[in-house]
Amino acid sequence: MAQLIPANDRSDPRLDDFRALSTADRRPDRPGGRGLVIAEGTVVVRRLLASGYPVRALLGVPRRIEELAPDLADVPVPAYVASAELMAEVVGFHLNRGVLAVADRAPQPPVARIVAGARTLAVLEGVGDHENLGALFRNAAALGIDGVLLGPGCSDPLYRRSVRVSMGNVLRVPFGTVESWPDGLKVLRDNGFKIAALTPRPDSVPLGELRGEKVAVLLGAEGPGLTDAALDAADVAIRIPMAPGVDSLNVATAAAIAFYELAGR
């Protein structure tokens, strides 16, 4: 059982992991200078507790910590119980979700392991916006994508804002970094995947015509789109049929449509 500890002193050093959260993604004192994994709200805290990340502590108002009691039964970490006012003073802003958990980062699974067990994957290039990245993971989880591979220019799925926008799904959908780009995508073809690049280019085929038992959807940031190198590494170019004169969809939305189409086949 988590140890419930009343917290009454805003300067209590045991609360240091929860301080100044608006800048907590940079932690020069931590490995790689990257912040801890921070979960906000009961839904996301539950996902963090269910994930493999080593939880360090919780901080919450009494009601939220009580709600989480069943989830904390087997979790031997301190749970600091505080007023909303003290939480706001520590965190640096008012948190209307009332509970936080922090965990250490953990090594990501090797790309080969993610690919080995998968049927549908997303592969991202240049998705640098934390909210788009979080939304994409949320859609991936909802629509049954087995994993996400990150190419160059992608932001860190464990940034606080990505965790929140993903509703904690960055903690559930396995992801890993493709170290050599785009050559490292060879692992997909070696495992029987068809690499399908989503692009508005005129030589692309409508998404609904995509065939293949195992598919990896290659997605670029809205605006610049995929690089030529990434497009060249794909087996097929696919597109979402769109109304004339309309610009592209948001990348997470386009991804959702592709994931939906793949899930239904």
Add this chain to the structure above:
Amino acid sequence: MAQLIPANDRSDPRLDDFRALSTADRRPDRPGGRGLVIAEGTVVVRRLLASGYPVRALLGVPRRIEELAPDLADVPVPAYVASAELMAEVVGFHLNRGVLAVADRAPQPPVARIVAGARTLAVLEGVGDHENLGALFRNAAALGIDGVLLGPGCSDPLYRRSVRVSMGNVLRVPFGTVESWPDGLKVLRDNGFKIAALTPRPDSVPLGELRGEKVAVLLGAEGPGLTDAALDAADVAIRIPMAPGVDSLNVATAAAIAFYELAGR
């Protein structure tokens, strides 16, 4: 041709429409207390100029006003040319898109007229979040939805933030308010529409099985979802098949998937 007028004085009363934009959605001096229609950036300003809304004026840095010159050729309105600094002083924050246009509101088309010419429609209940509403209009435009009907609890598509998130597509996709809810939906059935409510309820059928020549997709806010009254007014309940244990998609994303499915039939 628009009249180009150098603006050098931050207190120039001719710039009053552009002041304090972060609160410009409330204008007690305007009909209904609602703000003007505000377009930010060249893409959205072009859409405003192409819309039926009566444009009052533009304000922009020289480079952006020059870019818009072809669009302004037949538009007899003042275009105030200012430095980025002066614009920021007037507007109240730094605008990285460098150009604004304001227009008067105009009466929305009657629901009957929107329905008459349409094949696919979206009908919203309780979509109160401005960003979700804007994103939904963006997706509606991209995926060929002919119009949006607004039920109770929806926010105003012409709020500044909705206009921006929609990329100006609230100015292109016709919308109107259903005055009597849900009885007013009768106009849809009278015009041969099938009303399909998107809901995770277990008695719903997968979206891909939806049949019907003319379809109106009924969407509620994520979280509460559609009211029982709205569900009862629908002809069929449809769902997006989702992975087990995953919560709902964002409403604009769910809408995009439904619009995609409808567009492809």
